[in-house]
Amino acid sequence: DTGVSQDPRHKITKRGQNVTFRCDPISEHNRLYWYRQTLGQGPEFLTYFQNEAQLEKSRLLSDRFSAERPKGSFSTLEIQRTEQGDSAMYLCASSFDGPPDTQYFGPGTRLTVL
Amino acid sequence: GNSVTQMEGPVTLSEEAFLTINCTYTATGYPSLFWYVQYPGEGLQLLLKATKADDKGSNKGFEATYRKETTSFHLEKGSVQVSDSAVYFCALPYNAGNMLTFGGGTRLMVKP
Numbered sequence: 340d341t342g343v344s345q346d347p348r349h350k351i352t353k354r355g356q357n358v359t360f361r362c363d364p365i366s367e368h369n370r371l372y373w374y375r376q377t378l379g380q381g382p383e384f385l386t387y388f389q390n391e392a393q394l395e396k397s398r399l400l401s402d403r404f405s406a407e408r409p410k411g412s413f414s415t416l417e418i419q420r421t422e423q424g425d426s427a428m429y430l431c432a433s434s435f436d437g438p439p440d441t442q443y444f445g446p447g448t449r450l451t452v453l
Numbered sequence: 454g455n456s457v458t459q460m461e462g463p464v465t466l467s468e469e470a471f472l473t474i475n476c477t478y479t480a481t482g483y484p485s486l487f488w489y490v491q492y493p494g495e496g497l498q499l500l501l502k503a504t505k506a507d508d509k510g511s512n513k514g515f516e517a518t519y520r521k522e523t524t525s526f527h528l529e530k531g532s533v534q535v536s537d538s539a540v541y542f543c544a545l546p547y548n549a550g551n552m553l554t555f556g557g558g559t560r561l562m563v564k565p
Binding site: 370372374379380381382383384387395397430432434440441442443444445446447 | 485487489495496497498499502542544546547551552553554555556557558
């Protein structure tokens with residue numbers, strides 16, 4: 340299977356701890372996106388990369404959040420000093436560069452902050 | 454930026470019933486439009502898309518037509534199955550950039 344993969348699938352942490360998630364995109368895709376989805380809502384955009392460059396960040400991405408994509412392949416999303424409000428599903432997607440820019444999503448990482 | 458509004462659920466239907474889930478959009482220009490589906494416990498899957506006005510996207514018996522006159526992209530299926538039970542999301546690019554903005558999702562429950 341050559342789809343988008345995410346690790347871990349589930350993460351339970353205590354408030355104040357740091358967590359890091361990993362996303363491996365479809366190998367030939369050069370765009371990579373992070374979204375957050377809370378229960379009963381649609382996904383909300385967090386940030387996106389074209390190759391290794393982080394091109395856009397949502398105002399949802401507070402300074403406790405940081406994302407990287409070294410070498411333009413996999414990406415990591417780190418949340419520092421987690422808060423209970425960070426509990427959500429974190430989704431990663433990837434796409435080709437160019438229209439129609441169809442994004443393919445991974446299974447997500449479910450974060451629970453106690 | 455662009456935005457999308459879709460009908461709230463849940464929508465409960467009997468097997469073989471006709472399905473319509475409404476989606477309307479506000480956009481600058483004519484961006485691509487998407488329907489994604491999320492089955493219980495799974496991630497988002499692309500269901501269908503349309504890249505220009507009057508295009509019809511179709512997949513697995515589902516169809517949606519990009520209508521610029523009514524700024525709509527309603528999802529339809531002629532005969533739903535229990536296995537279609539899922540949450541359906543309408544989406545389009547937020548702006549000239551590439552991130553998607555999603556509707557709130559519509560939960561479909563199909564009873565045998």
